[in-house]
Amino acid sequence: MKINIQFVTMPTSETMQNYAIEKLEKMARKYDxxxxxxxxxxxxxxxxxxxxxxxxxxSLSGPRIFASSNEKNFEVAVKSTISDLEKQLEKRKAIAKPYA
Incomplete structure (x- = not known):
């Protein structure tokens, strides 16, 4: 999985970058x-x-999934956004499963 992090109209934060990567890697283990x-x-x-x-x-095979959140701090915003993405990924996973 490739991760691209951009800080728009604000200075780059190594701490936030590492936090986001850590959370995204956990998500990637669940959804290959x-x-x-x-x-x-x-x-x-x-x-x-x-x-x-x-x-x-x-980016997945098929359409892309988007999520956004606006919070008091970036840590909560990252958690909230990943939570929204996981809900969407679960729906996608359920649809993609072949029925036996």
Whole structure:
């Protein structure tokens, strides 16, 4: 699995990069159909206190899967985004299983 991480309009964070890679590698062990993942970290001014955005695009055989979350910190945003991706991957896995 190939992982591409980009920090949009903000400085690169080695800690966040390592955290995201660690979480994505756990997900990749569960779903071997993942070809690559693109991760985007963005910061926005949000009056509610959120504004730490994590977006992920997962390439599989077939259509891509996308998830995004806007949280108070990037760690929570990564967890939330991966959780959304896993739900979508489970649905895809259920559809792809041949019926006996």
């Amino acid at each position: 159909s993942i070809i690559s993942v693109e991760v985007f970290f963005k910061k926005e001014n949000d009056p509610k206190g959120n504004g730490k955005i994590c977006e992920m695009v997962v």
